[in-house]
Amino acid sequence: MKVRGLKVIIYILLDVCVCFSTVYPKFSRSLDKTGFHRELLTSVDMPRELLPDYFDGGDIDCHMLFREVIPSGAYVDPFQLQEQRHFGGPDVKVVDPVDVEKPEVQSFEIVALVYANLTSDGDSWVASYSLPIHLRYHSISPDVDNMEVIFQKPEIFLRCNDAKSGITHYGYRGETVRQESLGCSSSDIILCDWSMIQLHQQNSSLHAWVPVGKTGHFTIVTVGTVIATTAACFLLIAKALKCYTTKGTKDS
Template identity: 30%
Template sequence: MAMLVLHLRCSNQESLYNYDGNYHKHNTNSLPCFDRYVLESFFREYYNVVDPKFSEYMEHKILVGSEATFSRLMDLERRLNGEGSHRRLSSSIKVSIQPDRIADFSSHICEVILIERLPSGVFADPFELQHLLHRGVFKDASVFGDTNLELPSFLSNQSIVEVHLDAALNNSAGKEIVLEFKIEIPLHARYPPLEDSGYTEVRFGAPDLFMRCKMHGNSPAHSCSLSRITSSGSLELDDTIWSIPAGVKAHSGTVSIVTFASALLSASLIIIASLRSSRMESNRRLKKS
């Protein structure tokens, strides 16, 4: 079987949700497929991300009545780039499309959707993602869940990043299409709790991947197709681990004493300087009088 490999570069092309200007007409359907973001429907019902609840919702509500899977995850490589508390989660994705289904889909109106569930100790800056979106790095992107960037790790909840990537399925039938994507999501570590080792680990599981398309010859009520991109049984997807520097528990007493002493000394110096300044001002007034 012949195989054509397409190396796709993400760009701000025409989005699925305004295809032919008919998105608002089609939006009378309440299925998540018609929302701009797949996760919108989940966060209309829930505020926090709880893994069991989220997984159940994905299977029983978002994917209910969805198109049978016609794409397969061939390879997924993940790594963290950068150093310190500001890193970039890099993903290299290779997806195979069944050749007998290619003719069912229009060209340039399909997209791959990546849903990245972030651990509670890590966040993505919505403004940073928006900047990347304006540069054309992604077709679309958004952050859901806890977007309070100032909270420490133990006070924060999980958040989710949804990224959309263009997928052109415009080849003749009988040829397999292999889509390849390379994306980087900038991430930042929250202030972690104290640890004995001086480090805290956060783990990134495999992302959820979906294919969303506008289909040929269907009525508006069924014009949107959403399916999960599944992996073969032989593909092993290991967690990606980020070791974040944290305060050492054994040092907490010493740090508290030094901090208190420094604050007390600083306050004393300020009071002494204020008193001296007041006395000098009083002496000047007495001399003038």
């Protein structure tokens, strides 16, 4: 009897562990395209059991906010984001000033707030977006062919809106790290209460490699550039003289 009772307790504990392991948001992230212009794809899948009380009444909708920290080796273009927003692109507020011309060594991290709605796919609620990312040029190096740019996991916040009583903060059935007052939307200066949610994926950073020039190639590149530029100038001068001579011959 004692052995059977112990087995029952073990099975119950295992069931509880399995149950709890399935009720956390699922986070996925990838870096699409190649070269200096990439797409940062991010998605959060919220199982229905995390948000049952919100949607039963039909008057509450939820939103997510992603706080992206773009490393100094990359940047987002605010004008590009604004243009894409008109055609269904991500709703983004760039917190820091952005100089798209500066190289990595003269740049700093950029904080961008990405707002996304939760939409149902039947079994869960999903928030996703595609953020255009541009890599910066890096300084030349004596012995390195490529430099690494690391994109860390964003901080993710949840907020729900009650259509009857106005904007109200709700928790969710999971681990809430802390609450913060952030803009209600990308164009709103009014602050709302957001709840940061806990994700269990520990290794979710992404890596991009940027090719860099070598100091050993400095002389070759400089001489080659001077020769190519000089040759192009002589060709343009010769072309201009030929055109001028031809025109003078026709006029005479």
